[in-house]
Amino acid sequence: MSDVAAWIAVDWGSSNLRAWALDADNNVIAQAGSPRGMLGLAPDEFEGTLLELIDGWLPESAEAPLPVLICGMAGARQGWVEAAYLPLNDGTDNVLDRLGSRLTPVTTQDSRLQVQIVPGLCQHGAPNGGNAFDVMRGEETQLIGLIAERPGFSGAVCLPGTHSKWARLGNGRIASFDTFMSGELYKLLRYDSVLKHSLRGDDLSDEAQRGAFLAGIDTVLAAPERLSAELFGIRARDLLDTQLTQDETRGAWLGARLSGLVLGLELAGATASLPTDSQIVLIGADALCQRYRIALEHLGFTVGLEANEEMILTGLGHIRHAAATP
Incomplete structure (x- = not known):
């Protein structure tokens, strides 16, 4: 991949996994997919599964870890790390705008990764x-x-x-x-x-x-x-x-x-x-x-x-x- 990835977007469903490398302007510069969805993985298998897909997009050193933002079933109770559900409220503010403030961080063994999961x-x-x-x-x-x-x-x-x-x-x-x-x-x-x-x-x-x-x-x-x-x-x-x-x-x-x-x-x-x-x-x-x-x-x-x-x-x-x- 000739262009440098600024971050990685991941949609991790029950049956499939999709990932995209994006530049600083959110343009897709690479993408990959896998049939290894949440239902087929134990919690300790998520990091390895993700690395199999995106390792070529990561920096060589851990001095500047690459942000990885994940939505979907990786945040389920049976997933990688549970990302608690954010409740709808009485309409006094926009719950969709608050999702960014409630991301769940994931500790990884590979220090090149900086993983966060979006709540449901x-x-x-x-x-x-x-x-x-x-x-x-x-x-x-x-x-x-x-x-x-x-x-x-x-x-x-x-x-x-x-x-x-x-x-x-x-x-x-x-x-x-x-x-x-x-x-x-x-x-x-x-x-x-x-x-x-x-x-x-x-x-x-x-x-x-x-x-x-x-x-x-x-x-x-x-x-x-x-x-x-x-x-x-x-x-x-x-x-x-x-x-x-x-x-x-x-x-x-x-x-x-x-x-x-x-x-x-x-x-x-x-x-x-x-x-x-x-x-x-x-x-x-x-x-x-x-x-x-x-x-x-x-x-x-x-x-x-x-x-x-x-x-x-x-x-x-x-x-x-x-x-x-x-």
Whole structure:
């Protein structure tokens, strides 16, 4: 790497690790990734795993250790070092601005590293709706990135994932948020339930599969109390519906319906209080965001997309600047 890194940004998730070397102007000069997420590591393995990824970016001596700012699951209780959740307050100040003052330092054996972890957010009762108890870790950084790009933003933000987050922002402040376990629920149903015998991966670029996906959303929105019955109906259709084509095509159609049923249940809760002409901003992996976009536009919402990586890097840069500001 010819350019000199001024700091390193890290997004450490449950399943994956991503790192970027940035110069003094926050331009990316190198990047790397690894499948070694938090779930596969013991606390004493984090430093070595990080060094495997970024060793070539570090200075030769420890006279000026390189700052490393980490967001995500490295700060979980089962992670490297626990970074306590920062609670939402009564709205008298902006909790997102306070993250920079609550970074958790990590003691490392390699003196070339100066590691800090961004805290997550928690809420105990949501004054504007939402779960009474909820937490997020990693998404707060993406929300900071969004606000840095759209100062004073008000509206709904969805961050799709294994545990999807829906945040409500007002004038650049986070008011409340909800977590929906839709991704994990889909995985359990897809791979660990009786439905696994009937399902294949879907492709929403296929007109028939897209139709099955949207029909699943409409079905659960019309009668969410029948979700469990509709889920078993997938298995029954596989056994009895002679109009479905065979093998892979049938399994993909049924897989698309399952995806629609599960996502529809999330949207029934997440969008219940939103006017249908509302704009919803999506931040996350491209393929998953496109799935959410198809569903939300089908329901009449206007959807905006923000690049996942850009929001992470902008958010970490904002937090780093806030931490350095007296």
